[in-house]
Amino acid sequence: MIGWHRRRFVRTVVLLAAVAGCDRRSALPPPPPVEVSSDATGHYCGMRLIDHEGPKGQIHLAGRSEPVWFSSVRDTIVFLRSPEEPRAIVAAYVNDMSRAADARQPERGAWVEAKLAWFVIDSEARGGMGAPEAVPFSSSAAAEAFRATRGGRVVRFDDIPDSYVLGSTPPADAPAHTGH
Numbered sequence: 001m002i003g004w005h006r007r008r009f010v011r012t013v014v015l016l017a018a019v020a021g022c023d024r025r026s027a028l029p030p031p032p033p034v035e036v037s038s039d040a041t042g043h044y045c046g047m048r049l050i051d052h053e054g055p056k057g058q059i060h061l062a063g064r065s066e067p068v069w070f071s072s073v074r075d076t077i078v079f080l081r082s083p084e085e086p087r088a089i090v091a092a093y094v095n096d097m098s099r100a101a102d103a104r105q106p107e108r109g110a111w112v113e114a115k116l117a118w119f120v121i122d123s124e125a126r127g128g129m130g131a132p133e134a135v136p137f138s139s140s141a142a143a144e145a146f147r148a149t150r151g152g153r154v155v156r157f158d159d160i161p162d163s164y165v166l167g168s169t170p171p172a173d174a175p176a177h178t179g180h
Contacts, residue, residue, distance in 0.1 A: 030091035031060050033111035034067050042071035043079065045129060053104040054127050055095035055136055057114065062088035072127030073134045076114060077157075077165045097135055098142030112136060115157045118143035121164055123152030132167070134160055 057076025058067035100106035117136040127133035
């Protein structure tokens with residue numbers, strides 16, 4: 001009888017150790033953002049990111065060495081919220097416009113974790129394909145300063161309405177975007 005209890009105890013300890021090991025692996029820090037290369041292409045549009053103006057996004061998936069690229073922040077959010085897309089997401093970054101000297105082509109190092117960013121939505125800003133853009137910032141003060149000059153409202157990632165990123169067309173008064 002003692003042998004049965006001992007085996008059960010050992011199995012329980014092994015199971016708990018395995019679960020603890022899984023927790024340690026999932027607690028690993030996310031991979032750092034990768035800089036946009038000249039051949040990086042947008043996941044949805046299939047076009048080179050350098051041909052699109054404005055903030056971009058990247059999502060890192062488990063088991064994949066290169067990130068999935070997006071020509072706009074809006075497309076990045078769509079991917080994160082779409083149940084059809086892979087769920088093995090280990091990191092998601094968007095350009096930090098508070099660290100971008102050139103809003104048309106944010107420079108190297110201007111990244112922020114998407115879920116930690118402050119976003120200005122409903123502003124006059126347009127993304128890479130001319131659609132309304134969710135403009136990301138690493139600080140609420142920078143987002144508020146942008147909002148004060150370009151309109152819109154400041155929200156956190158989880159407060160961006162699905163209708164904003166999944167809407168079908170930009171407003172009629174949106175500037176035309178050519179070349180794409």
